[in-house]
Amino acid sequence: MIGKFKKIPQFFREIKEELTKVNWSSRKELKGAVIVVICVLAFLTTYIALLDLGLSKLMHSLLQG
Numbered sequence: 001m002i003g004k005f006k007k008i009p010q011f012f013r014e015i016k017e018e019l020t021k022v023n024w025s026s027r028k029e030l031k032g033a034v035i036v037v038i039c040v041l042a043f044l045t046t047y048i049a050l051l052d053l054g055l056s057k058l059m060h061s062l063l064q065g
Contacts, residue, residue, distance in 0.1 A: 025033070
């Protein structure tokens, strides 16, 4: 059990080493990606809402006879 605790500092050193290898995006790239995600989400939300509204009206008219 004690041997596991001795490996903790090595674990954190390895984490720090791996994080230096990460290719972090620039602020400009990140802003562009966020804008794309927001636009896609807005489009999909609108599409699904309109589809739901249309299908609910269709079901309502079919059930009303």
